[in-house]
Each structure stands twice: as C-alpha cells, then as structure tokens.
Amino acid sequence: MHPGVKEIGEGIREMRIRGAGRIARAAAEALKIYAEDFSGSRDEFIQGVEKVKEYLLDTRPTAVSLRNAVYYVVNRMKGESVDELRESVIRNAEEFITLSKEAVKKIGKFGAQRIRDGSTILTHCNSSAALEVIIQAHRSGKEIKVFNTETRPWLQGHITSRRLAEEGIDVTMIVDSAVRYFMRDIDVVVVGADTIASNGAVINKIGTSQIALVAHEARVPFMVAAETYKFSPETVIGKLVEIEERPAEEIADPKEFPGVKFRNPVFDATPPEYIDAIITEVGIISPYIAYQIIKEVMQFGVES
Numbered sequence: 250m251h252p253g254v255k256e257i258g259e260g261i262r263e264m265r266i267r268g269a270g271r272i273a274r275a276a277a278e279a280l281k282i283y284a285e286d287f288s289g290s291r292d293e294f295i296q297g298v299e300k301v302k303e304y305l306l307d308t309r310p311t312a313v314s315l316r317n318a319v320y321y322v323v324n325r326m327k328g329e330s331v332d333e334l335r336e337s338v339i340r341n342a343e344e345f346i347t348l349s350k351e352a353v354k355k356i357g358k359f360g361a362q363r364i365r366d367g368s369t370i371l372t373h374c375n376s377s378a379a380l381e382v383i384i385q386a387h388r389s390g391k392e393i394k395v396f397n398t399e400t401r402p403w404l405q406g407h408i409t410s411r412r413l414a415e416e417g418i419d420v421t422m423i424v425d426s427a428v429r430y431f432m433r434d435i436d437v438v439v440v441g442a443d444t445i446a447s448n449g450a451v452i453n454k455i456g457t458s459q460i461a462l463v464a465h466e467a468r469v470p471f472m473v474a475a476e477t478y479k480f481s482p483e484t485v486i487g488k489l490v491e492i493e494e495r496p497a498e499e500i501a502d503p504k505e506f507p508g509v510k511f512r513n514p515v516f517d518a519t520p521p522e523y524i525d526a527i528i529t530e531v532g533i534i535s536p537y538i539a540y541q542i543i544k545e546v547m548q549f550g551v552e553s
Contacts, residue, residue, distance in 0.1 A: 253282040273318035281342035313444040352476040352530035357381030360528040368436040374454035375405035376441020378474035442475035446484040449521030449536030461523035
C-alpha cells in the first residue's frame, strides 16, 4: 500500500482523523495522493485504485461519508490512457474536498437562521457542521450560550469546547450523563451526523439518541446538521447501517477487571420522530424526505 494512503487510512482507523466530514475529505485526499504518485500501466492503475478503495472502506464501516467520498472519486473515474485516469481521480478528489468545505459553510448559514437571539444550545461530540451553525449564529451578533458534552470515551467534546471558546462563545462542558439534568436550560439541540438512512434515522456518536429522547420529552427542538453526502444510498436497497464497535481498551484496561465483559459501540440511531429538522447545504428539510434527497441530490452511484 502507498505509504501516504496507509498513513491516512491508519489515521482514520485509529481515530487520529475524526469527524465524518474530515474522514471523507481525508479519504478523497488518499486517492488523490495515490494517483499523483502512480507510475505504471493503465490496468495496474485501475487495479491499484480498487485496492485503495477497499482499504479505505474497511477503516470505518459506519461512516457513510467515507464511502460516499470514495465512490464519488472512483465511480467518476474516466479516461482511455493512464494519464487521463490519473487526472480524473485527482480532479474528482479535489472537487469533492471543495464541495465538502462549501457545504459546511452553507449549512452554517441556513442553520444560524434557526437560532434565536438569547438561545442556549446543546451540542454533542465534535461536528464541523454543527459547530458552523453555532459559530455563524454567534458571528451574526446573536447572544448565545452553549452546553456541550465531554463525549466519552474519546472526549471529542474537549475539541468542541476549545473551538467555541476561541470564538468567544459562552460555553459550558458537562458529562454525558448530565444531559437530562441540564435540558431544562436548553432552547435547542444541534448535533452532526455520521450517516442518515433513507427512512430519516440519524446515526451519530453514541449518546445522540438519548439526547434526542430527552429533548423530545422536554419539547426542545432537536436539529441535525449534515452534508448530503452523509445520506446513505445503500439503505434504499435494504442494507442496514453497520454500527461499529471498538476495543474495550478505549473504556478501561480489561486486565484490571477479570471476569468483566465490555461493549463499546461508537454510534447509535436516532429515529426520525425525535428529529425536528435536518440542516443540509441544499436547505433545511424534514427527516421524512431523506429518501428524496438521496434520489434527487446525490449524483454518485451505489454499489450493491
């Protein structure tokens, strides 16, 4: 495997590269690196791209953003000569990365309009799109406060808190299990997504569904900020979203707990009835039209 591709792949697998958008852009970058450094025949290039594709897809099974990024680059690969194929992959990767970054900015613009002046917002994990909504609301002059979870076991909430504090936003970090206690102080919840299924269910960092349930109980609006490439075409044809489980060592040292079993799921599924809106780069939608987004907006193929 190309060393640059392997470095990115291992970074994704070991969670040095985190967040669905960043993972997607990194996967596109890996394919670009492979294409830029390739020398050989046309058939060797095509075979190599296929190997890189399978390698990247194996790194994080739940992240549909990674799959869609890879499909975007590979399925649009065209050319008769090896040079044409190389240029096609490089162009596709650069285009995806640009579209991804632009999507986050548009989501921030649309979502910020849903944030009222004086609002207290709750967010979970570390989502670029959710952060953009909050930051753009703040930059527009709205007085806001934010509560964010620390997000165990990887503590992605620490990244979120630091980013919001850098912007001068009033931010308070809480433990994950304190969400119900503080929900009475919250006006709106804004989270990101790793995958959105065709039925409108949102797969996101473990704990998201509990937050949505608590928000539903308290009648607090629950919004999801997500680029359209996080919608899963595969769910249309009956594939279930695989929920990744990671090693017990991320929670504790199993050697210190003889006879104890550990489970460490990374994501959970929030049903559409607990979601008030999904903020995308094409507008704010109901979760119940997720299928329509997959059908009309997404332009890249599905592999069965």
